[in-house]
Amino acid sequence: MGDSQADATRDRTPLPAPLARHYRWLLTLPTPPPQRLLDVGAGDGRLLQVAADLGIPRLLGLERKHRWNPANRDFVPTIADAHRLPFPTDAFDCVVENESLEWIKNPIRYLQEAARVCTPSGLVITDDSDWDTLVYAVSDTARARRILRTFCDTGPNGWIGRAAPSLMR
Numbered sequence: 001m002g003d004s005q006a007d008a009t010r011d012r013t014p015l016p017a018p019l020a021r022h023y024r025w026l027l028t029l030p031t032p033p034p035q036r037l038l039d040v041g042a043g044d045g046r047l048l049q050v051a052a053d054l055g056i057p058r059l060l061g062l063e064r065k066h067r068w069n070p071a072n073r074d075f076v077p078t079i080a081d082a083h084r085l086p087f088p089t090d091a092f093d094c095v096v097e098n099e100s101l102e103w104i105k106n107p108i109r110y111l112q113e114a115a116r117v118c119t120p121s122g123l124v125i126t127d128d129s130d131w132d133t134l135v136y137a138v139s140d141t142a143r144a145r146r147i148l149r150t151f152c153d154t155g156p157n158g159w160i161g162r163a164a165p166s167l168m169r
């Protein structure tokens with residue numbers, strides 16, 4: 001999607017409904033609605049699809065590298081590192097990351113950067129899971145524990161869902 005005007009009429013890969021609902025909820029937290037949105041660790045651009053559907057006019061996704069086939073054919077991420085956002089101060093009125101903070105090595109550095117590029121009246125949103133407190137409805141408890149351990153103990157910040165509120169302060 002790059003820095004271009006969002007076009008709500010594009011062909012899009014359908015998102016699972018609960019995920020789309022969650023993204024919609026997240027993106028309607030800022031009031032008034034944002035005009036310039038940055039999604040950090042944008043992955044395949046799925047959150048930006050929803051942002052386009054909501055009519056947010058200026059959308060930018062930032063990614064460390066091209067990893068996946070874009071869900072949105074027109075999604076072209078800015079390739080950069082979240083620790084050094086290549087944007088001027090106050091460039092956005094909403095900066096969001098979804099399940100990316102756990103992979104960003106220095107989350108405080110990222111949060112400082114997010115606050116810098118977000119206008120003072122805007123909103124910096126972090127949306128990360130506290131994997132350890134999720135309830136997995138599976139009969140194989142040993143497997144469930146292995147899954148939890150994998151989520152929590154791999155990657156630089158597997159416990160970020162729990163740590164993020166105090167880091168934000």
Ligand SMILES: C[S@@+](CC[C@H](N)C(=O)[O-])C[C@H]1O[C@@H](n2cnc3c(N)ncnc32)[C@H](O)[C@@H]1O
Nearest residue numbers: 041042043063064080081082098099100103104
């Ligand atoms: C778990 S994925 C989440 C993707 C997307 N936000 C979603 O919810 O589908 C984490 C993403 O963060 C990106 N990422 C990790 N560290 C990064 C960094 N330092 N700078 C930019 N992107 C980064 C990864 O490349 C990956 O696409």
